[in-house]
Amino acid sequence: MAAPFVVPTVDLSPYVQDHGPAERAVVAADLARACREVGFIQVVGHGVPTAVTDGLAAAMDDFFAQDLAAKKRWVRPAAENRGYSPPKSESLSYTLGVDPVTRMNDFFEAYNVGASDDDYPGFTATSDDYAANTWPDTADFEPRVTAYFAEARRVAHVLQDAFADALGTDRERFAAVSDHAINVLRMNNYALPPGEIDLGADLTGMGEHTDFGFVTVLWADQVAGLQVLGQDGTWHDVMPADGALLVNLGDIAARVTNDEWMSTLHRVKPPVVDGTIRRRRSAAFFHDWNADALIETLPAALERGEAFYEPVTVSEHVAAKLRGSRAGVKNPSAAREQARVEAVLG
Template sequence: MSLKTLPVLSLASDPAELSRDIGESFHTFGFAMVKDHGLDPALVQRAWDLTETFFALPDAEKRSYFIAGQGGARGYTPFKTEIAKGAKLHDLKEFWHVGRDLPADHPLAGASMPPNIWPERPEGFRETFEQLYAALDRVGATILSRIAVWLGLDAHWFDGPIADGNSVLRLLHYPPVPDAEEGAIRAGAHEDINLITLLLGAHEAGLQLLTKQGEWIDVAPPEGALVVNIGDMLQRLTNHALPSTTHRVRNPVGERAAHSRYSMPFFLHLRSDFRFETLPGCISADNPDRYPVSISADDYLQERLREIGLKK
């Protein structure tokens, strides 16, 4: 496997072959690219169109959907709110979160999984993103089943831990940056918090990952493919057998600096009440358990949200 080129894997390939290939790609890069995922191209295109239309609304209208104190869990988060852990300047982005709606009497419903809110316009926003959320949820579960097999687990091992999980679909807008403050970047170097992230490719370049050799390489999926990466929760669960890889979105240069960038990552999360216990198969004399103290997925999430400026 090339150390500078991510393989493009087919979700329609033989399950055993896919488990091997996706496990190797994740172990090497913390990233993979997948095609033949079954997402409806027409649905995806509607989602792109609605994302662009929403972020073109007046700032005051967008901010009317911002809920203070909620950590960006649902609705709108304004420009330059989020900051990468350890960074000095905020990211040059604004975003909208769609989460999982649970019945009011569900034991996991509450502060960390509040009801969705929906904008009055553009028309069709709710219907489109409810459908896309459900579709990405299914694809993510399929990928996790292949990861489970690579880890020596039953293919359905993750079914319970992600049932009613706190997953979030983020609609991202990076405005033009012709006059960006020195040192400011669209998305500073960071690792994701969740289990895995499924990313619908952006219309503008910029996504890069940091290899184990310390080199930044571009991540440019072919048309229709998804970028998938490991998050810190899966890194913790596997005792770093699967690494959460540092990545960033660099600023464009030249004429492209005058253009917006849009992307749609789906952050697949565990159930809020899931308790981390390192997988026994990932513990050895050479790799002792790094996390002997158990913590719930929600406690872990809240701690990380404070680190990136979304919660106080």
């Protein structure tokens, strides 16, 4: 019988405050266990000020409160992964090669910002992976969002160091493939005005998917909707604990560990209360490593058997995922993740 599904809580303060090696070793061991058994973690002691998360929430509120026509002014080409994504313009399940019930059916709306080539002096970008940001003209959007972006990036790098320790890998190995990382912050809004959606339908706030990169740091409302696929083959509701950020692994983590740490399948199924969808917001910071980095299985992971994945660059991997979510082109290179979803969906 599978163990009960529990998202473990891990206190990052020994890493954030640079405590001694013994205390950090305990944290690394706790993270390793969580990564093997669940793939989602509640992290506390992360050091992100409440004022910064409050500012992020306010910036999101100001932007998403506008009418759709105003927000559509900030739509960017899909390949750039920047700017505004309107409702029902994506289907995340295509990133796994799985057909959704209805094409481009995910009803969330989002705004993306990310690291641009200006953030990495001396590095010459050769693709859309480091596209410039477009900043909406709502009051103080840019400073409030960039303040949170900086904090989330710091937490992601703390986690990366802790994960290296947990895997017994030199931290410099990961640092070398993330010195010009494709970091993206996606701010999501799941509420739509009344009358725009059939409340009797099987609502898909965000289809089942895995994240593309190494690690995701998620700020979210304490509202039900996020569901995680457990090892028991069923979906479990997850929401952040008081003061916690949610952390989950992405595809790069799965590939480098040969699925010892699995990229966590998750989705959003919004709660309907008294005939209306309860509002839910989230902001996912994706730490996706360098565009030109080759994702390869760690030698220690290969000692346990053959590699499940062929080497691929981060840019190639992300592009295949984006073609799925944004263009409706099923991803042909996600066979292992697709099998996990189809086993659950029947």
